Amino acid sequence: MRNILAKISSFLCLKSDGFKISGWQKKWFQLSNFVRHYRLPINKSSSGMTLVELMVAIIISAMVIIVASSALVNLLTVNQKAAAKIERRIDLSRAFDFMSYEIRTSRRINSSATAVADGTNTLIENVVTSTGLNLSDLGSYGTMVLYLEIPIIDNPPTTCPVGSPHAGLPPPTPTDYDQVIYDIRPNPSSWLSPRIISRYGRIPRSDGTIDPCEDPVSSDVLVDSISDRDITPTPNCTTPGVLSGGGGFYACVNGGLVDLYMQSKLGDLKTHNLASKAFSRLSTNNTLAAPVLSGTRQTGTNNLNLSWTWTGSNGVTFKLYRVVAGATTEVYSGANLSLTDTLAGNSGDANCYSVIATVGSYTSDYSNQVCETR
16 A cells, blocks of 8 residues: 555656646546556455345335235225125116006015915915916026016007017007016026026116006016115014015015115125115005906895905905995995895895905905896
């Protein structure tokens, strides 16, 4: 080191050897020669990273990336579950609103002109077949929950217009109302498991009205991702209400009042429960089946043996009415299914009888008339 310093001093103090050079040029010349002949040694430790250092850096970087990726995946999973919950709520609410609208516009709920579902002796399937509808027309139906008869506001045309499925032909029966059936069944492969709510019936127009010339559509999926486990606790349905359904779809029908219960599910994640009421504006007192009346006159007398049948629930009271010369008289009230009555009025007066059924605050339509002349 001492030799190096001495050399630096000699260069800085170098005199001219006959050359005519200025002071700064001399100093620059001396410094350039020193650098060229005496380069300082390079510290090997500053030349770069060793292999061990590089491996440690890679491992630390990988650990940071893995931790960050795991946190990102968890965040995305949480967001997806939250989005799925919101979607299930929206789908279930839309299905409930649509079903509630059809209930409000129905004239009969889980009943027909000759049958009422009571959950034991008369099932919804029996109500459906009592109308003449074949169960095979419903497709692969599951557990039936609701049967609705919705009046068709439009007067049915004599022949259907061009462009309809029955162009040039009379509309399919029934022409004055639509038959709608809701059931819960296993999901098809293209829909979310485990269950779906399916609808049978004509597809309403955008304004909610029904085209009598359209054909009913079977197995129309209303909403998917319905739970396959029964709602717990079991929905409360007090008499005379009748509970029907299973899994994530139940209905308690009490005349024109319907309590709906739905539960959606996505995988093992229960996303939403929905329960509310819907009330028919058209069927406050005529949702019960009408009795069927028959009569046989005793030979040579004015006595008439009357009997009637009814397929509704227990706890019923029948009222038998007689109309003579425009005057209506109640001739019987009770639970019996037969009565013998004496024809009233004058000779030649027609006596016409009809009967109704009452359960609680709900009353059926009048039965068919049976008439005899005194």
